[in-house]
Amino acid sequence: MELGFSNEIFDEEEKKKKDSSIQRIICEKCERPFPDHCICSSFPENPIEIQTEVIILQHPKETRVFRTVPIIERCLGSKCTVYRGRKFEEDLYPLLHKQLQDPSTFLLYPTKEAKNAEFIIKNKETETQVKRLVVLDGTWIHAKKLFNWNPKLGTISHVKISSVPNSTYLRKQTQKGNLSTVEAVAFALGILEENPDISNQLLKPFHYMMDLQRNFVKSLNLPEREK
Numbered sequence: 515m516e517l518g519f520s521n522e523i524f525d526e527e528e529k530k531k532k533d534s535s536i537q538r539i540i541c542e543k544c545e546r547p548f549p550d551h552c553i554c555s556s557f558p559e560n561p562i563e564i565q566t567e568v569i570i571l572q573h574p575k576e577t578r579v580f581r582t583v584p585i586i587e588r589c590l591g592s593k594c595t596v597y598r599g600r601k602f603e604e605d606l607y608p609l610l611h612k613q614l615q616d617p618s619t620f621l622l623y624p625t626k627e628a629k630n631a632e633f634i635i636k637n638k639e640t641e642t643q644v645k646r647l648v649v650l651d652g653t654w655i656h657a658k659k660l661f662n663w664n665p666k667l668g669t670i671s672h673v674k675i676s677s678v679p680n681s682t683y684l685r686k687q688t689q690k691g692n693l694s695t696v697e698a699v700a701f702a703l704g705i706l707e708e709n710p711d712i713s714n715q716l717l718k719p720f721h722y723m724m725d726l727q728r729n730f731v732k733s734l735n736l737p738e739r740e741k
């Protein structure tokens with residue numbers, strides 16, 4: 515897997531991880547606390563077979579407890595690349611920029627110009643098909659910042675998904691239908707690859723992670739956080 519990290523921020527993250535590992539063991543494979551919250555048993559045996567390449571641009575402050583990018587990386591294997599940073603400039607990220615110039619690279623982002631994934635698939639004769647999906651990871655505000663900081667993203671094609679179930683992710687939802695990154699990728703790939711099983715396989719570890727968390731919260735006898 516190819517990882518592009520923005521240097522000093524990554525070092526800081528590593529340091530934090532090391533500091534926290536003194537108190538608890540983190541599973542190397544799923545990056546969840548081991549053994550109680552390890553979700554490795556829910557991953558597919560082999561990477562899910564897909565045609566689409568997934569590129570994730572991750573805001574460096576994406577440190578939510580329920581980060582879902584490790585799930586995507588693990589499920590998609592070499593089909594997923596993660597870049598972490600704020601501004602992905604051409605001199606530092608030449609491969610990324612080359613990919614962004616390809617007309618079949620689409621940003622998964624709901625701009626006014628964004629085409630519905632269903633529409634693209636239904637109109638194969640006339641519509642450019644999505645070979646590569648760029649996804650912004652972080653809170654909704656972080657995603658917006660990444661979009662604004664990287665003007666190139668505004669110039670490429672955009673794709674959106676509509677009519678998806680409300681998120682089951684336990685975090686503050688700033689608006690209805692706001693999805694976790696793994697949900698967004700799972701639903702988009704399910705439509706673009708015309709195979710709902712891809713969504714199911716990607717969502718299985720995510721749902722398992724949320725189930726473990728719900729049981730954990732229940733065991734503490736605390737009220738569940740609002741959805």
Ligand SMILES: [Zn+2]
Pocket residue numbers: 541542543544545546552553554
């Ligand atoms: Zn694990």
